[in-house]
Structure formats: structure tokens, C-alpha cells
Amino acid sequence: MKRLYLTLAAVMVSVPAFAMDVPSSSRFDNRIQYVNYNAGDVVLVRALPGLGVRIVFAPGENIVDVGTGFLQGWEFRKSGNILFLKPKSIKTGGNDGQVMAPEAGKWNTNLMVTTDQRLYDFDLQLLPGSNDGAPARNQRVAYRVEFRYPADEARAKARQADKKAAEARLAAKPAPMNWHYSMQVGKDSEAIAPSMAYDDGRFTYLRFPNNRDFPTVFLVAGDKSESIVNANVDPSAPDILVVHRVAREMVLRLGSAVVGIYNDSYNMDGVPTNTGTTVPGVERVIKSGEVK
Template identity: 30%
Template sequence: MRLEIPHSASQDSRVRFVNYQPFNITRIVGSLRSSVQVEFAADEEIAHVALGNSVAWEVAPAGNILFLKPREKQPVTNISVVTTRRDGSTRSYQMELTARDGTVEVGQNTYFYLKFRYPADEANARRQQAAARARAAQAEEADDVLALHEAYGPRNWRYSAQGGSQSLEPQSVYDNGKITTFAFVGNQEMPAIYIENPDGSESLVSKSVDGNLVMVHAISSKFILRRGKDVLCVFNEAYSRVGINPDTNTTSPSVERVVRSDPAEQ
């Protein structure tokens, strides 16, 4: 162990900072008739406090904050603090307490506030944030490729419509073997879209909307469009039950979905 002297803030020496080292002792200088606030990590809560001289010092824990106040000037003593973290682990702090009498203006050797810093935790958080940004960028790139394939890949335009309600008729319909896209005019109210099952029943299908495009995440020989009592049937004249299989688990041959197991489960 070694004795750590917290460094002072540039604007006020009564504000101090120290890097956490589990086997170092941190010096705290308190002044009579003033208090010291010690702040631990935000994810910590004080569990145990052991004060060497409870006659000369008062102590009051509150969450991750420890308040100290010297009552009288006596020889150097110590305080031990154990905190619990959200993940269930604990941290131990050892501090040397020195009481002094005199003024507490800026420039005097006294503490009002001491904050522990955690360089290892901060570095780990930066690594996790960088990894999250990289994953987000990779996902965005994959989405761009999928969108490009949807926009410019091979399409089947052979669709026909039958029914008594022309107000439901889309401007165009096409599919890429995985997704069927219905294009409506700008002011046209979009209907609910169903597929016809082999037994003749109807099922709503998963879809996404981009402007005036409704992208149904399925292909079918027959779609039923409904809005109130209005009905329109749309037929795929080039329907293939096999569709297009790019062997990538996505709608694009350029983007492959890989399922990775959680390292913690291995």
C-alpha cells in the first residue's frame, strides 16, 4: 500500500480528485467547523463503515456519498469503507484522516469535496461505446445494402387486380422473391393487406411502410386488400412457391445473417 494525496481542482484547491486503487490509502484533511463530502462511483452504495476514532470524527453515509466532519483535533486516524456495486461485487476503500484547525479559504490545506475516479472503468466504458458504435455502423451498412437490393434487384412485375373497388387499386405491385411492394399514390388511403391461405382463409402479413410504399414481408399467389366494405384481389401471375433464395438468410445475396451465441453461455 502507499499513501495517495488527492490532486486539487484547478480553480479551487478544496475540491480534490483521486484515482481509485484498491490497495492504496487516500489522505483526507478535514478542518474543524467544516465538513468533507466523499463521492464514490455512481453504481456503488455504501454497505459498511468502520471509523478509527469516533470521538474525533463524525461520519454519515448516504448512498454513494460519505460525509465526514472533524469534531476535535486529535492524532491521525483512519476510516474503512466497503461499497456494493449493482453487479453484486464490492469495493474497499482505506482513508487516512487528519484534522486541522484554522481558516478554510482557497489555498489552505483543507478538503470540502473529494471524488474518486476510476480510469479502468472509464476505459472499459469507452471500449463498449466504441464497439456499440461499430455494431450500429455495421447494421446501418447492412440495411443500406438490403435497401439497395430491394430498390435495384430483379423484380417480378406480373400482377393483376380483380374486384369492384378501384379506390383500393395500387399504382403498381412488384416483388423480389422475398418482399412484395405495393405502391400507392400520395393521397391514397392505404388498405389492410391479407394473404390467402391454402384453405381459403385470410391472414394479415407483416409489413413496413416507407412513404407511399407498403412492403409486405411475403410473397403469395393472391393478396386481398380491404378497407371497410371495399375489397380488391391482387394476383401474382408469376408466383413461385420457391421464390428467390440467396442462401444468406436475408433478402440480399450481399448480406448474410449469422447467428452468434452469447460468449457468456459458452
């Protein structure tokens, strides 16, 4: 008797398991059904003779190929991300023109759908009866099976959250690293003298209050030659001019007005910019076509 028990146990363990996704029904109508996409699951689709079913995939997804084990007994039409299917009668052969109408059980088969993004597998089941309008009888039937993609939605939300966090960090004021600046104001040049100057190790920030005109910024080289430096107005602080350099000496010019700006704690090496930015947690990535 013990040997028999062991044999039965071994047989039971060796039986393969079949997992099938049964779509959940809409709370408004049982015939509208939803299922979460899982590449490792087979999805059950139930139909009735004389009724069609729509299978709706992700927006932007396009059906490439449709295959089934009983092509004669099912009609398929594809349009973008929507597949229409319907059981159909088959010819029985001979010259009498007889046909066999779809019959529950005998029309059951599998369906394989390939899109430009995913693979899908289905079990098609034909239930007995017809569209007689009896909800209790037809409640398992699908008019529409629509896929949902929680894993993709979670990844999209995570990407959006990362983007918002990066935007928030970029919008934050830069952390000043050096306030040790002095200046020499030329005759009648007070209008272009900044009220504040500091740098973050990569850019220099100059404040010009009271809606004053911004001067042009020149970099002064060791031989005292001058070259224009790129600069922009800080969108979040329109009285701040962001100079795209940290230098030992710069000159501000506007018409005949001139002001010398001196970095009294100049660090030739600046700060490491392995990420392409001085904002913590943000890395600059060069995209195709972007000038470094």
C-alpha cells in the same frame, strides 16, 4: 562485499509496493478533488481538525456499509451516494471528563466503504493546523472528493455507439433480392394496383403512390383459400406497404376491388433468419414478455 550487495538487493526486491491514488484538484479550487475509480487502488483523503469532507460516489450508487480502523476518532454519515466524514475528539478515560482533540498523525487510519455496486478503500490522513483560511497551508486538504468512472463511461459510450449503428442499419432500406413479380388487376381495381413489388427474402414490399388507400393483403394457400397477412406502412417511406410474408401468391382487396400478386421467382425456403432479421449486422433478441 559482494555477498552484502546481494543480500541488500534481495531485501529491496522483497519489499512490497504500495500504490495510492492521490486525487487531482479542481482548477477552480484545490480543495475540490477528483479521482478515477480503480478497484485495485487505495485513495488518499486529507482532512483538517474541525473540517468535514464529502466523498461523492456514482449517481445512483448507494452506500451499504462503512468501516474504519479508528471509529472513535472519526464521525461518518451516509446519504445515498455521499459519505460525510469528520475527525472528532475522544474521551481519555477517568471521571474528569477530559478529551483529546484530533491530532495530526495520531488520527491517521484506513476507511473501507461498501456500496451496492463497488468496494472502495481509503487512507485517511489528518493534517496539522485548522481552517485558518491560508490557501498555501491548506492546499492539500479535501472538502470534497468526487469519483469518476472512465471505464464505465467508455462502456456506456460504446453501447450507445452500437445502438446508433444498429438503428442506422435498421433505418436503411432493405436490400431487394427478388423483383420478379407480376399481377392481375380485376375490373375497376387499378386504384389498389401497386406500382412496384419486391421482397428481401423475408418480407414483401408493395408501393402505392399518390396517397392511395392501402388494401388488405391476403395469403393464397395451395387450395386457393385465403387468410389475412400482417402488414405495416414503412415509417420512412409512407407509400410502401410492408407485408410480413413472402408467398407464391397474394391477393389485395379493398371493397369490391381485387388484385392478384404473383411471385414469379418464389423460393419456398426464403433466406436464413438465424438473427431474426434480414438487416446485416442486426440480431433480434427476445426479451422477457415479448411474443416470438
